[in-house]
Amino acid sequence: MKYQWNASAALIFAVIIFLSFSSMVSAGNPAKTFQLNLSLPQESKEEPDPFTEKYEEVMREIAISDEAAEVVDCIKSAVEDVQDLTLDITVTEIRDRRNEEVVLHMQVSVEHRLGRAEFAEPSAVRGMIVLADQENLEVWVFQPVTNVIVVRGMEDASKEAMAALSIGQNMAQLTDYFDFSQYNVEIIEKTELEGVTDYLLKVDAPEDEVWYVRVKDDSWFPHEITVYEGETLQGTMQLSNVVLNPGISVEEIRSLPDVKVERI
Amino acid sequence: MLEPQWRSLIILGLIGFIALTVCQGAMAFEAEDMPFGFGPQGWQTGLGLSQETIRARGLLGYEKTGIGGYLTHSEANEETFSWFSGHKQVIMGNIGYSLELFGGNTHRPILSTFLNGADPHVGAYGEFSRMYGVIGHGLAGRAQLSVSEIGEFEYSIMPYVQFTRQGVWRFSLNLGSSFGFGMSYQEPQDKVKLDITLVNEGLSMHVLLSLPEQPFTLGAGLTQHQAQVFIRYFF
Numbered sequence: 001m002k003y004q005w006n007a008s009a010a011l012i013f014a015v016i017i018f019l020s021f022s023s024m025v026s027a028g029n030p031a032k033t034f035q036l037n038l039s040l041p042q043e044s045k046e047e048p049d050p051f052t053e054k055y056e057e058v059m060r061e062i063a064i065s066d067e068a069a070e071v072v073d074c075i076k077s078a079v080e081d082v083q084d085l086t087l088d089i090t091v092t093e094i095r096d097r098r099n100e101e102v103v104l105h106m107q108v109s110v111e112h113r114l115g116r117a118e119f120a121e122p123s124a125v126r127g128m129i130v131l132a133d134q135e136n137l138e139v140w141v142f143q144p145v146t147n148v149i150v151v152r153g154m155e156d157a158s159k160e161a162m163a164a165l166s167i168g169q170n171m172a173q174l175t176d177y178f179d180f181s182q183y184n185v186e187i188i189e190k191t192e193l194e195g196v197t198d199y200l201l202k203v204d205a206p207e208d209e210v211w212y213v214r215v216k217d218d219s220w221f222p223h224e225i226t227v228y229e230g231e232t233l234q235g236t237m238q239l240s241n242v243v244l245n246p247g248i249s250v251e252e253i254r255s256l257p258d259v260k261v262e263r264i
Numbered sequence: 265m266l267e268p269q270w271r272s273l274i275i276l277g278l279i280g281f282i283a284l285t286v287c288q289g290a291m292a293f294e295a296e297d298m299p300f301g302f303g304p305q306g307w308q309t310g311l312g313l314s315q316e317t318i319r320a321r322g323l324l325g326y327e328k329t330g331i332g333g334y335l336t337h338s339e340a341n342e343e344t345f346s347w348f349s350g351h352k353q354v355i356m357g358n359i360g361y362s363l364e365l366f367g368g369n370t371h372r373p374i375l376s377t378f379l380n381g382a383d384p385h386v387g388a389y390g391e392f393s394r395m396y397g398v399i400g401h402g403l404a405g406r407a408q409l410s411v412s413e414i415g416e417f418e419y420s421i422m423p424y425v426q427f428t429r430q431g432v433w434r435f436s437l438n439l440g441s442s443f444g445f446g447m448s449y450q451e452p453q454d455k456v457k458l459d460i461t462l463v464n465e466g467l468s469m470h471v472l473l474s475l476p477e478q479p480f481t482l483g484a485g486l487t488q489h490q491a492q493v494f495i496r497y498f499f
Contacts, residue, residue: 130324139323
């Protein structure tokens, strides 16, 4: 059953990416949660409230070089205008000195508020397809073992998954996954190959986590994120075959095997 | 005075239906149906009831719990047949297992078809499935104990392989009290189910057809010596 947690973690991450994109790119609410004003707030004669004071204190502590800020800004800009995307995600988690790998193919349509994940590895979830329909607040799961599609409310599915993974408290951090401007960011490696520069960023994330983010300047879409907690390697997530705005149709993303449907 | 076999039969039938009704309390049954068929015992008619609940288990799993059963009466020899069961199925990703406890005086139905009356018995059926995408394997087992004075015990163990291609195909071995091979097919939308088994007694075939958006299922069972056809009307 250990693979279930991995699969769930990968799926949740995928859904979170989807939700993050939704909130970032939504036309009616442009970049509401994503844009972070790094400039100092305008002076005001009014007494600042405690929250603002704390915010300012935190922002003053963020040390980021001009080049790092530029890279962070480029990453933010790259994902801001995305309407849909496809990508392959490989999550490698280090657990009890063993590598556990989850591989899935993800399709996201921000416009139609749909996210779809097809699992390839591990074998315990291979062939499963999960379709998250944010508009109807439903999750459709194709189960190869019974050859049926199970439909459940997204709220229930998320709640159960959150409880299983105990990451509910980290949701705020995960929803801004690609917004690194909130943290101390340092460029620790910069290599150039065939005209493409590959940056390795060190991001001081909250709760004693350090993320090493690799991003190339040809797409500005992160292609590898390695997470350390203290000195301990937690895992790596690789994002490959990323296609931004491929124009996925609703039919394509909703396409599921023609099997019996059961609702929970 | 009723003969002992009649008494045990009626008692079993009553136990089954009391269990079905008591377990459900005031809740309505999810599906009621009226089986109407013709077989070795002549024309048969009766009542079937079933109830099943499904709930999520984690993000990639679910479980089903249910009960069901039927009671039929044959015209020709005034016999009453009953069969009832309670089951639980758990699916977690590509792994599934199920357990069913049953009792009755017909053989465990294959695709809703029962050909023979049998000594009153109680039993259990269990199954473990493991898929790897479109292919998989599993193990099923059945054991039943006759409630009659002889107390005959039967069991079978059925390892199988299964793959999905325009439906689910399953090929199994039958080991235990009898030896044989089996093949079953389930159409993706469950409209057609087919089961072919070759065991000690010979070849048997069962088929179940569900009519789209119609409250009927049609079934037929055939062995080398007997045949049964039936319609189940759901209301």
